[in-house]
Amino acid sequence: MDQPIKILIVEDEMIIAANISLQLSTLGYDVIGIIPRAQEALSCIKTEQPDIVLMDINLKGELDGIETVKLMQKSYxxxxxxxxxxADDAHFNRAKATHPYAFISKPFKKLDLQRAIELTADRIQQNENDPKFNNDSEKLTPFILSNCIFVRHHEKMVKVDIKDIHYIEAERNYCRIYSKDKEYLLVMTLKDMDEKLPNRHFLRVHRSFIVNLSQIDEIATSHIVIAKKAIPVSKSLKEELLNRLQTI
Known part of the structure; x- marks a missing residue:
């Protein structure tokens, strides 16, 4: 996703909610609200349409978290x-009937929350890019020319100049292009990307990274630096990297 994932926190213990919000913001997510009551949550969901809802089951008031989710799922x-x-069986079985993406018991570790959000975000991306959900799958493949790449960004193809690309990082079956002022997530493996890119500009220096040779700022023993980002270099590829840099 090009924009930060929007998360709504529905939790009536405000200290816990504030702590969760801080953790998520630190991880780069966009927390669009902290709401303690069901009706307010439903109103916020209608106006803001978050990407993910973190829902406390034990909300005070007429509706608990599970009933709130049932109402939400009628429209969204x-x-x-x-x-x-x-986390007793009765609550779990009621919650399970609404098909949640995760179920976290309090008190929880920061890593539990982080992984639950990451897995949920990953499933959102898979659904968005699944042909069942997106018939125009041809648009997902980048169109590569000698001096630029056309990539899908916000439902249209945009031109990215090769000279502006800093590096490309693998994210499972995706790869993320980091350019001078933007990031682009592509439905393509790094291996496929490596085969398509013009090799006079780019080199795969690690199983997870392809770099633009002209953007390298520093070379260290086990890594290089591009735009203040330290990128690991595999031992087996270090010699090729140095040879390539001599010929530029």
């Missing part, structure tokens, strides 16, 4: 992660 297909201090 938004992934839900439940938070609960009461």
């Amino acid at each position: 297909d938004i992934p839900v992660i439940y938070l609960t201090a009461n």
